[in-house]
Amino acid sequence: MQFDNNIPIYLQIADLIRRQIVSGELCPGERIPSVRDFAVSMKANPNTITKALAELENERLIFTERTNGKFVTSDQTLISSAQLQIAANATEEYLKNMRALGLSDIQILKCIKKNKGGKTMHDAILKSLGGVN
Numbered sequence: 289m290q291f292d293n294n295i296p297i298y299l300q301i302a303d304l305i306r307r308q309i310v311s312g313e314l315c316p317g318e319r320i321p322s323v324r325d326f327a328v329s330m331k332a333n334p335n336t337i338t339k340a341l342a343e344l345e346n347e348r349l350i351f352t353e354r355t356n357g358k359f360v361t362s363d364q365t366l367i368s369s370a371q372l373q374i375a376a377n378a379t380e381e382y383l384k385n386m387r388a389l390g391l392s393d394i395q396i397l398k399c400i401k402k403n404k405g406g407k408t409m410h411d412a413i414l415k416s417l418g419g420v421n
Contacts, residue, residue: 289301289304289330289331289332297332297336298336298337298339298340298343299340299343301326301330301332301336301337301340302340302341302343302344304330305320305340305341305344305350306344306347306349306370306374307374309344309349309350309360309361309367309370310367310370310371310374314360315360316360316361316362316363316364316367317359317360317362318359318360319356319357319358319359320341320350320357320358320359320360322357323337323338323341326341341358345358347366347370348361348363348366349361349366349367349370383396386399
């Protein structure tokens, strides 16, 4: 994994694991790798991994079973909530980048329609903006 020097590594690792959980790569109830295994695979310090996992435990996306290890939550509501938060953050970042290019909301919508969104998505976004054409 390539780390961004502007963001604490433990937050980047927590984000990666969070994304693995919400995408289903790590399934609800699944045992996650040990701190040592994560540290080796991510080429990170075990203390950094521990801090990342503590972050996810605070969010209740993972939990510890004494002597058995750490597991992904089975609470689909928590997983869905994390997924929606990640999607909202990605959307906000996308819009920020598009607006930095000087594009209006209408131009952004046209980009979405042209590049993947299709008419259905385009119409839904327009409706959510109050029917702007």
